[in-house]
Amino acid sequence: MTIVLADPPCKGDNGFCAPGTDSFMFKPLVEWEWLNIHFQITKITILVWISVVLLIVLLLAAVRNPKIVPERGQWMAESVYGLVRNNIAEDMIGHEGLRFAPYLATLFCFILVTNIWGIIPVAQISPNAHIAYPAFLAIISWLMFNIVGIRKHGAKKYFGDILFMPGVPKVMYILLTPIEFISTLIVRPITLAVRLFANMFAGHLLLLVFTLGTTYLLSVHNFSKIFALPSFLMTILLTFFELFIEILQAYVFVVLTASYLQGALAEEH
């Protein structure tokens, strides 16, 4: 007895091709090899370069000629920085958090711009849909909160407080120490990276399912053709939903980084 749960995608005839991980692989525009490492310049790389240039140019233009009554560009840059500085750095970490505001703001702007590529026509994919970028950002945040904590408390007290939570009966350490070790030092960076990656990955797949669904339904030769319209409307709806998710994920990444920094700086974390 064989139970077929779903047909494998693309059985050879012109059936519906479900999007999969192949949809995230792009043909390299330039490739070379150096020190046995295979380098590729793909659409993703180009998008990251454009985002960085865009951010530098826009932010420099916004603050080059600052006025007391800000114009539109300066006002936007100031409100983004103000959001991160006042609502994240200061509210979550406290007064000490102000020195992290530039890093948090940079992180927020970078993730926001790279995320938003996911819904910009022609680009239509976020560089964060490749695990490398979120993973690297998460590693930076992980190194940062650990180094900040070690510098503030000293390595012994910092790791001691993480592993042996103060004010807990000694017997509980059998249970708490492994949990605290895993959750603070291992799971934190992984969830930080996977959350951003998986959101962008899932978002791209969702949009693909409905756009490919629309084109497929238009190509069938029976009355199912009429379902192409709802599918197309879902694409538009999901684009707006994606915009919301992209902004939210940039915010969440920065908020979590700030909350980890706050934990590392707190007297008893």
Added chain:
Amino acid sequence: MSTLAEVTGQLGTIGYGLAAIGPGVGIGLIFAAYINSSARQPESANFTRTWMLVGFAIIEALALFGLVLAFALK
């Protein structure tokens, strides 16, 4: 040995469905708690919003692990 029963196709889809149950309940609880608290004490809404989003993000990560694994372990 002959095969008695076999399941083919994308089992990851079912796995993701199962993995989404817990986070689904969790996200419901998070937003219910936020709505409750801001209805009882509207002035606390600004303060609790950040923590609602942090909690939401932490729970959501569980569902997304399932999604990623559904693709990774094909």
